[in-house]
Amino acid sequence: MNNMAQAKSTYQFEDLLEKHQLKKTGARLRVLSMMYAKNTATSQPDLESVLNDIDRVTLYRILNVFEEKGIIHKVFDLNGTANYAVCSSGCQEHHHHDEHLHFNCTNCKGVFCLNEIKFPTINLPAGFHADGFTVYASGLCAKCSKMQ
Amino acid sequence: MNNMAQAKSTYQFEDLLEKHQLKKTGARLRVLSMMYAKNTATSQPDLESVLNDIDRVTLYRILNVFEEKGIIHKVFDLNGTANYAVCSSGCQEHHHHDEHLHFNCTNCKGVFCLNEIKFPTINLPAGFHADGFTVYASGLCAKCSKMQ
DNA sequence: TTGTAAATGCAATACTGTTGCATTTGTATT
DNA sequence: AATACAAATGCAACAGTATTGCATTTACAA
Numbered sequence: 001m002n003n004m005a006q007a008k009s010t011y012q013f014e015d016l017l018e019k020h021q022l023k024k025t026g027a028r029l030r031v032l033s034m035m036y037a038k039n040t041a042t043s044q045p046d047l048e049s050v051l052n053d054i055d056r057v058t059l060y061r062i063l064n065v066f067e068e069k070g071i072i073h074k075v076f077d078l079n080g081t082a083n084y085a086v087c088s089s090g091c092q093e094h095h096h097h098d099e100h101l102h103f104n105c106t107n108c109k110g111v112f113c114l115n116e117i118k119f120p121t122i123n124l125p126a127g128f129h130a131d132g133f134t135v136y137a138s139g140l141c142a143k144c145s146k147m148q
Numbered sequence: 149m150n151n152m153a154q155a156k157s158t159y160q161f162e163d164l165l166e167k168h169q170l171k172k173t174g175a176r177l178r179v180l181s182m183m184y185a186k187n188t189a190t191s192q193p194d195l196e197s198v199l200n201d202i203d204r205v206t207l208y209r210i211l212n213v214f215e216e217k218g219i220i221h222k223v224f225d226l227n228g229t230a231n232y233a234v235c236s237s238g239c240q241e242h243h244h245h246d247e248h249l250h251f252n253c254t255n256c257k258g259v260f261c262l263n264e265i266k267f268p269t270i271n272l273p274a275g276f277h278a279d280g281f282t283v284y285a286s287g288l289c290a291k292c293s294k295m296q
Numbered sequence: 297t298t299g300t301a302a303a304t305g306c307a308a309t310a311c312t313g314t315t316g317c318a319t320t321t322g323t324a325t326t
Numbered sequence: 327a328a329t330a331c332a333a334a335t336g337c338a339a340c341a342g343t344a345t346t347g348c349a350t351t352t353a354c355a356a
Contacts, residue, residue, distance in 0.1 A: 023352080023353050023354075024353075024354095025352075025353075044343080044344095045342090045343095056343090056344090057344090057345080057346090060343095060344065060345080081343095082343090082344095
């Protein structure tokens with residue numbers, strides 16, 4: 001959950017791209033370093049404003065290919081805005097293990113991926129077959145709770 | 149969960165609007181009858197294509213006011229598309245009890261609100277305070293499971 | 297160093313959602 | 327039933343989000 005646990009050097013980002021047969025371009029390295037530096041998911045608007053010299057279309061394509069490769073996952077917040085977060089090590093190509101809890105802070109709008117939370121299996125009505133669960137919680141994050 | 153349980157006549161829709169101090173207009177009655185006729189949430193594009201003679205802006209405003217009044221609730225599917233569903237009787241104005249399970253069928257794209265599913269309380273990390281939970285499951289619905 | 301496929305940037309387009317304003321409509325009141 | 331007024335609708339315009347095609351540039355393997 002903390003930044004240090006995910007901190008990576010440029011070399012490690014390059015390795016990551018190589019591992020997924022992706023060319024090491026400046027734009028991709030910057031997207032990776034921005035997302036790894038945070039412990040929350042990054043919204044599409046945030047990505048765009050910080051990486052504003054990267055073409056918007058390029059950004060979409062980078063995010064899409066990262067998602068396909070299982071490097072990041074997309075999560076919609078409670079307003080339907082796309083947010084992107086680095087996948088935990090359990091994620092694999094085309095099959096994300098994003099069955100963790102997504103916490104939406106109603107104050108700072110942060111989206112936290114709480115990987116450590118395990119939630120129990122949920123029984124579905126007859127006939128329904130689930131291949132994945134995602135739990136969204138909304139409320140105040142640790143930081144915003146203190147300030148209230 | 150079945151249609152009959154929610155089936156209503158035009159008179160009942162009129163009562164519903166009156167109860168919430170909303171004028172009984174043709175557009176509103178048609179939106180209500182469309183949503184009550186289904187056992188899945190209705191996507192924004194579906195609403196628009198079926199009710200194509202109602203202005204798009206009017207539709208947004210109707211959906212917004214219905215949501216504010218607690219008549220319907222909005223749920224984003226796993227693609228970030230807005231879907232609308234009739235609230236269960238537990239919903240109240242400005243305070244939805246939409247803590248039920250939303251099931252996304254990956255085949256028919258249907259969004260099912262499984263009100264009868266109760267999921268256990270989930271413990272959050274220290275400092276986080278949740279005021280609401282939503283659980284999304286994706287997979288095959290009962291109908292699509294049979295066809296595979 | 298060079299050739300080539302991949303990646304990027306740009307233009308154009310479609311979809312989603314919002315705001316302001318003029319017109320129409322529902323309904324409470326006389 | 328007629329009227330008066332607020333609410334609801336339709337239209338135009340606009341902003342944000344996402345996709346596609348194509349020309350150019352870049353990464354990297356030979």
